[in-house]
Amino acid sequence: MLVAPLGIAWFAAVALVLLDGRRARVGWFAVAALGATLAATVVLAVQVLQDGTVRSVAGGWPAGVGITLRADALGVVFAVVSTGVLLAALVYEVIGGVQSPTFPALVLFMATGLTGVFLTGDAFNFYVFFEIAMISAYVLTGYGQETRQIRAATIFTVVNLLGSVLFLIGIASLYHVTGRLDMLGIALRSDDVGTQPIILIAVIIFVAFGVKLGLFPFHFWLPAVYTSTRPSVAAILSGALANIGSYGLLRFGADVLPRELEQGAPALLLLGTVSIVYGALQALSRNAASEVLAYSTVGQVGYILIALGVGGQIGYASAVLFAVVNALNKTLLFLSVELRGRLVWLAFVIGAFSVAGVPPAVGFFGKAALFRAGIAERSVILVALIFVGGALSFVYMFQTEQRRFWAGDADDPSPLARRGLVLLLAGLVVALGIWPEPLLALSEQAAAVLPERRP
């Protein structure tokens, strides 16, 4: 069961490489394969949430020798969300006509990489799947083949490659000091090793994930890339690929190196704060909608960092919840940003409400969870910061909404099917906002996987 989502996506991707993805039939085959992957992931998720963590060792080796695949609540939540986002972006492109023969195959490869990252229990295997996802992302950024997209792909590749190399160095160092590669083993052994070497490794790994997420000091590549790529690719990058960063911080920070996370908490809170304020102010000062969304992404990941810095079950649960909500918001907004028509306006407004954290959109619960974490931390500054950040995002989202939609639509509305897809996503955002219990329970169960360190 554990390998089913991986296998479906992988074999479909290999088959799709041989086919011309521009044909509608091939495109719909890719959609069907990704749909099957999503279904398999959901089945796995239900199994995991009912019966607890599923483990298997690849190749029938004894545990400790072979590569462990491990599906726990935290991993499956991220796997389901990322595959769902990829599916939405793929359907969006297939409806409008795919322009490059390799696009569907690349999306499937990325689904393989992302599912693998979320379902592996081995640090080096994590790196391998992570590279599969990243390499497909490098190629996808150039999708459209226009000059600015190629330029964006070059920036994206060079910067993120540096991040990947740092991560690889971090994994090798962890192996050297603990003698293990499986995450469970590293977590057990790292308690015996002194803080001195491990805190340095933790910083290297944090920087690597910070580059992927686009946190404040490492965000410089993000606006150039998000504004130049096509909307569907921007949705994939911010809705699916960025999950690697949030998941990686949760997994390596809270699960594998909890002691180091606690020591680094003040730095996380500080960087998160700067990220939120900087992202919001930059977003306020931009005119183009895609640029506003790009800077908004920089701001939104700051919240995840703050939730991690607060720590404990409350902090981790709100980090998971906020990561999921943010992925949904950004997918909806990036997909709707270039469409025209009244229904698109409705979808965009719902997305804007969700980013600002206004009910009935699901974003409200993301912000509410953060407030709860701030209150649990007994920090007035944190609560004030989350409030100010929310207010600023309200202003910049509606500034964009005015510029984008109040001018009246001179052009004809976009294809009905695309508008329908965006509305469907908006409907999901509202539905989860009206009936949030499953999502809240899910995030709490995901956080329960992580060891409790602080009250």
Added chain:
Amino acid sequence: MTLLTSLTVAVLFGSGAFLVLKHDLIRVVVGMVLISNAANLFIMSAGLTTGREPIHPLPATETIADPLVQAMTLTAIVIGFGVAALLLSLVYRVYTSHLTVDLTTLGEAEERAEAALELEAQRDMDVEEAGLLFARPERERE
């Protein structure tokens, strides 16, 4: 030996970082290749044991080198190779569309593109303001 390896890794990584900051995209790619090779060497040196090659049958008396880091390095080399090829093809695409691989010239092109983007957004805003005051009624009259 440890000192020699760490010095090699440091020099490789340093030269790579130096080249990545250059204004020529080909140098940037070469720099990335150097950096990923520094990482490969680093993984090799992270092995827990040193000694004979770990090939079956294992020698009874001597220690063997850690086979795990070698497997890891092999994987990392393959990934690094693939990414280097991808980077080169990207640089080639940049060259065919800009006829240059110099980052200063490319940066100017980027600035022009951004200025166009801002101009477009500004025009949308103007249309919006005009639209609210005058354009709407006229369009309706038509």
